[in-house]
Amino acid sequence: MEYKIVFSDIDGTLLNHDRALSPATISTIKNLKDKLPFVLISARMPAAMRHLQQDLDINEQPIICYNGGLILVNGKAVSSTEIPINTLENLCDFNKNMNCHLSLYHSDEWYVPQYDQWAAREENNTKVKPEIKSNSDVLSSWKKDNKGAHKIMAMGDEAHIDEIKDFLSQNFPDQLHLYRSKPTYLEIANKEISKLTAIKFLLKNHFDLSPEQTIAFGDNYNDVEMIKGVGMGVAVGNARKEVLEVANIVTQSGKEDGVANSLKELFKINV
Numbered sequence: 001m002e003y004k005i006v007f008s009d010i011d012g013t014l015l016n017h018d019r020a021l022s023p024a025t026i027s028t029i030k031n032l033k034d035k036l037p038f039v040l041i042s043a044r045m046p047a048a049m050r051h052l053q054q055d056l057d058i059n060e061q062p063i064i065c066y067n068g069g070l071i072l073v074n075g076k077a078v079s080s081t082e083i084p085i086n087t088l089e090n091l092c093d094f095n096k097n098m099n100c101h102l103s104l105y106h107s108d109e110w111y112v113p114q115y116d117q118w119a120a121r122e123e124n125n126t127k128v129k130p131e132i133k134s135n136s137d138v139l140s141s142w143k144k145d146n147k148g149a150h151k152i153m154a155m156g157d158e159a160h161i162d163e164i165k166d167f168l169s170q171n172f173p174d175q176l177h178l179y180r181s182k183p184t185y186l187e188i189a190n191k192e193i194s195k196l197t198a199i200k201f202l203l204k205n206h207f208d209l210s211p212e213q214t215i216a217f218g219d220n221y222n223d224v225e226m227i228k229g230v231g232m233g234v235a236v237g238n239a240r241k242e243v244l245e246v247a248n249i250v251t252q253s254g255k256e257d258g259v260a261n262s263l264k265e266l267f268k269i270n271v
Helices: 023-032 047-056 085-095 117-126 135-144 158-171 195-207 221-229 241-246 258-267
Strands: 005-008 038-041 063-065 070-073 076-080 101-106 109-112 151-155 176-182 185-190 214-218 232-235
Touching (some): 005 195, 038 047, 038 195, 047 063, 070 195, 085 135, 101 117, 158 185, 176 221, 195 214, 214 258, 221 232, 232 258
Parallel strands (some): 005 038
Antiparallel strands (some): 063 070, 070 076, 101 109
């Protein structure tokens, strides 16, 4: 099979130990980009992906944000799938007693209830500054504008995250994807979408390519379906067991330039 497009997750996959693109990764992808498209796919918001696009010189390519909840082509949304406002209201009501940190995201909007350790950590990781606004004020504003959330990030101690996960699992089992990226983090998205649904959307509507012609790199639970569903699914060495089990091949870890090393081998790149 001749592979004609590459999709790559970002955190844990493409970035090094400094949460940055290594020189080897940048030079490899710049070498590859004129031969075939290289597309970023992430749970991140658009603003946390654009600076990486710029570093890789792939600004002309689409980006898949929020695990497939928002797809941008030339900066415009071609697909948008949100968590309904009533679900947000239920979660915020449930969270009042716990006061767990809930980050609310819509397109390039990121709201935090206060600038705490969780907000600071995410800002450091993504290089995006949040806006401080209470969850209730955000909901009031979004309700007027008929908007929902592309992503909710619950961050707090493990017991509170357990409670939120159980509450959402019991009350919205058919509506929400719940990704436990670490014990203190819960990423919440609409269940209708995934990274694979987003890839298939772009392949059909933008690139006219098939999943069999596609390579995808990933490391975490939200990458499993994507890795299984493309022609060549590649897990980085630090990937979760569930990802390693379904991958066609396993490369070095993200911190060891696994994506760049694989691309050099697959496409005979000398840089």
